Amino acid sequence: MLRSARPSRPRIAALPEPAQWALLLALSAVGVVLLELVHLPAALLLGPMAGGIVLAAGEARVRVPLLPFHLAQGIIGCMIAGSLTTDILGRIAADWPLFIGAVCSVLAASTALGWLLASLRVLPGTTAIWGVSPGAATAVVLMAEAFGADFRLVAFMQYLRVVFVAVAASVIARIWMVEGAGQALSTGWFPPLEPGALLATVAVAVAGVAIARRLRIPAGPLLVPMFAAAVLADLGWLTIDLPPWLLALSYLLVGWSIGLRFTRPILLHAGRALPSVAASTIALIAICGGFAALLVVFAGIDPLTAYLATSPGGADSVAIIAASSHVDLSFVMALQMARFLIVLFAGPGIARLLARRFERSGALPGKPAERR
Template identity: 45%
Template sequence: MSVSKTLGLWAALLAASGLLAYGLASAHFPAALLLGPMLAAIAFGVRGAPLRVPKPGFQGAQALIGCLVAHAINPEIAGTILDDGFLILLVVLVTVLAGGIVGYVLTRMRVLPGTTAAWGSSPGRAAAMVAMAEEYGSDPRLVAFMQYVRVAAVVLSASVVARLLTEPVAASSAGTMPAQALAPISVLTTLCVAVIGAGIALALRLPAGALIGPMILGAGLHATGLASIVLPPVLLDAAYATIGWYVGLRFTRETLRETFHALPGILVATVAVILLCAGWAFGLTRILPIDFLTAFLATSPGGLDSVAIIAVGSKADVSFVLAVQTLRLFVVLITGPLLAKWVARAAPPDTPEAG
């Protein structure tokens, strides 16, 4: 495709994203600048637009979101983990188990092969699940499609729940850092934290390293007063949009065609996982002194970056949400292979992945 046509498609996507984001922001939806671009990108991807967000661009956006989260984190997150560690671990295990149950049912009903159903239903980071699924012999295309359908559905459902449970706020203040003088030295320091944190975490091959590295480094510096973590709104807006485009453009016409026969099962599985986690979130409000929005975001089986954006932009307890989501990410990476084998054993004897 010619450069001019590619630039024209990006311009059209940018315009459509802006219109949708403006409409959602006017309706007081949290993370409108994430949700609008994601919906626009899904439409463009399904219609065959050959657009992709380069991986470095996506990682850069994650690093900026990590800095945004770091600004919201305070020493309370450590206290949250220490005080409610057992319950947080229980929340994580129940969420992982919900994904395993859905994968088991899909396998028994012959909707999907065993390990593919397991990896596709696993509530971990989509890119990590796809990579591990391919390593263990599953169809990476189907796993990727399941994962990104779930991420999109979680963003939509979490945004709706947050909108219903949060008092309307000014569109410009949702999910942004408090208004303050953006001193050039503070902005430069924050960008250094993003680059250094992401670089170290990616070199160590940490899961979601581009997000977690700046989040941990920035939180430590910000909470101790050693550095002020601030970012201009234009950079945060660009990060939101980039993540939305990255997820949305994964939904291509080719992927839909290849997975069309499994689409009903994938949609049912996605809704089932979200509903199971929502039910567990309701139960948490009876056990812990937390509100339903906090519990819902903590148990949501979506991407850490997307959930973090929604949590920061609403009245949720960011410390609790991030503690649960971060711990779950590591638990899923550890238990994923075991869960995949367990689900594969549920396959009927005449299927390729049985046993």
């Protein structure tokens, strides 16, 4: 007798969940070791991210729960806060044309690319506009869904860009890295600690995450602890103390969370648009690199700081790479946060404006699908 044909399941999907977690950990460890061998910054982020992508493409069922992911972002926010002081506000105020010009240039470039993708009918309607929006990936995906775009394609474009930016920024950091950079975690995994300072720092991270989750602040698990820790440290009420093993665990969770979002359905759904999406992502990274060159020439910013500051998201992965290199972390995060806020508030208006223009011209591709 002939057996009825059944769709074969990927081998990874057939494994029990404990085995999937073990495989994810093994792939992440291999990725970290390989990246460390070439001295690539943020190997502790990129290795787990690569392992997550492999498992997600194989339809693995494991996912990083939202709370640990948010807590990891909170820890990274406190790490960033160690490089932020209230002086940064004065710096932004003094150089506000520089910050506004840099942010608006990146936003204009991404909007133009989105318009081109939609005009050429590569992607439907405002999906292209949301998909190339720089920074605030999770917030952009949520807003895109609320405004009728195809959130699956938007998610694919956003997280593909995060991966591309992380890899490109790490490679460029490796090229420009001065001797001794990128060795933040090589001084020992378990250095002497002040238990009180560590507990206070973790408490700020946990409290900030709780507030962000309660108020549903976009990117709040990263931003609220970051600002809270920066203010408390500047007032002398907090000594930020984060051991390398805790930062490594946070990088691991962030990398897994990003990688595991590249699920098989998203990859299959976006397969036909992949060449155009990848080309637009690379083009946006290259354009931002051009803006970085202008900062180097006209503002005297060092090349690596300028490149990381203008990189089109995400803020957490850029922060990890910046922290692993000898750059002006406060400038990088100031520009990243400024762009995040502008995207957050201006994004819906830009998408609606372009949608109306497409509608009036009768060239709104995929409009019926977006209204379903």
